[in-house]
Amino acid sequence: MSPKAPITQDVMTIPRKLPEGKVNLVGLTRDQLREVLIEHGTPEKQAKMRTGQIWQWIYQWGVRDFALMTNLAKAYRAQLAENFVIEIPEVVTRQVSEDGTRKYLCRIAGGHEVEVVYIPEDDRGTLCISSQVGCTLTCSFCHTGTQKLVRNLTAAEIVGQVMMARDDLEEWPTPGAPKDETRLLSNIVLMGMGEPLYNFENVRDAMKIAMDPEGISLSRRRITLSTSGVVPEIARTAEEIGCLLAISFHATTDETRDVLVPINKRWNIEELLQALASYPNASNSERITFEYVMLDGVNDSDEDAHRLIEHIKRHKIPAKINLIPFNEWPGAPYKRSSNNRIRAFANIIYQAGYASPIRKTRGEDIMAACGQLKSATERARKSRKQIESEAGLG
Ligand code: SAH
Ligand code: SF4
Numbered sequence: 001m002s003p004k005a006p007i008t009q010d011v012m013t014i015p016r017k018l019p020e021g022k023v024n025l026v027g028l029t030r031d032q033l034r035e036v037l038i039e040h041g042t043p044e045k046q047a048k049m050r051t052g053q054i055w056q057w058i059y060q061w062g063v064r065d066f067a068l069m070t071n072l073a074k075a076y077r078a079q080l081a082e083n084f085v086i087e088i089p090e091v092v093t094r095q096v097s098e099d100g101t102r103k104y105l106c107r108i109a110g111g112h113e114v115e116v117v118y119i120p121e122d123d124r125g126t127l128c129i130s131s132q133v134g135c136t137l138t139c140s141f142c143h144t145g146t147q148k149l150v151r152n153l154t155a156a157e158i159v160g161q162v163m164m165a166r167d168d169l170e171e172w173p174t175p176g177a178p179k180d181e182t183r184l185l186s187n188i189v190l191m192g193m194g195e196p197l198y199n200f201e202n203v204r205d206a207m208k209i210a211m212d213p214e215g216i217s218l219s220r221r222r223i224t225l226s227t228s229g230v231v232p233e234i235a236r237t238a239e240e241i242g243c244l245l246a247i248s249f250h251a252t253t254d255e256t257r258d259v260l261v262p263i264n265k266r267w268n269i270e271e272l273l274q275a276l277a278s279y280p281n282a283s284n285s286e287r288i289t290f291e292y293v294m295l296d297g298v299n300d301s302d303e304d305a306h307r308l309i310e311h312i313k314r315h316k317i318p319a320k321i322n323l324i325p326f327n328e329w330p331g332a333p334y335k336r337s338s339n340n341r342i343r344a345f346a347n348i349i350y351q352a353g354y355a356s357p358i359r360k361t362r363g364e365d366i367m368a369a370c371g372q373l374k375s376a377t378e379r380a381r382k383s384r385k386q387i388e389s390e391a392g393l394g
Contacts, residue, residue: 024087025058027156029205040083058086059215062172088160101363106164108157114193116161119362126187129161131203132194137228139261141293143329144193152199158206162188162216188218190225197230204241226291231267231275238280245279246289251299252307277315287318294337295326305348320355327361
């Protein structure tokens, strides 16, 4: 661990208070599920088998009602229903964009809301999920960063977003039917609201559940975690989650990155690059994605493009660079770079031998694009002054 303390001390996970003290089984690891079954009367000898059965009902078949778990004895099903619930976030609104992108507003405990976005493409369907309500970090170009209210999501609320989307896409298989290999929901990106590495354990447990072969069973290579650069947690991400990594890089000098991604003041570009260079999973087949938001006149010059390549080459990082046209939001202090500028920037990177896809803006008409997420009922906006002073601009 770095001697530097994380920025976020005020974030807590508040476990959901359930009616009549019932325990939610969603989001528990297999070990936790087994323990909780034993605590509530399942004989120890049977616990392993019951855990496997219940796990499959919840995560493979999407069943939420104990009465439907037909391979369990009736009396046992009743006992389960007395003690437990199988509960996921509730969908409050669902918007469908002209391009097929779906944005869900979900309610979680405490009346908080998070946004989840589903992006269909020809060869895949990606679900962009949130890890926190709001974000304690204050990247100056990000709408989520202007939201005051913050709490960590529980593992149940994180994997629950995936289950909610599978409900809406009607993608749970029916018992006895053959496995469907062509999934509507084939990929997960942790790129919604919040900084996933400031909610490490819950994100890890939720993604482990999503990868479990006897359930949702997504390959670890189909899950991408995006971080603004919480350096001490980066190696752990490879070891304990094993997913792909994306970094919100966005600037090529510390001076500019300090403003755009203020966590840079804690762990600067050099420290970040060193952590990436030693990311245990990084290889040519599992490259690290450098996310780079294109802001007019701020970080989009030819010199920036050359410097970016120089950073990556110097550290020999297997990388691809994902250029994100800035998505505007009300009161945003930046403008999107012109298409010509973005293409010129992409070309320099491409000539240097790196993939430089320009991210297609999806769902903009429903404010579902990157960095536009912010729940409607929690528009407690920080003032522009506050944003600027926190970003070191004021
Ligand atoms: N907190 C994490 C993950 C959520 S943000 C992180 O920062 O990486 C997901 C991506 O959207 C990040 O790369 C972020 O920098 C980018 N983003 C944020 N606001 C944006 C905006 N207004 N336009 C385009 N991209 C934005
Ligand atoms: Fe938080 Fe990521 Fe937005 Fe920065 S870009 S404020 S880390 S959600």
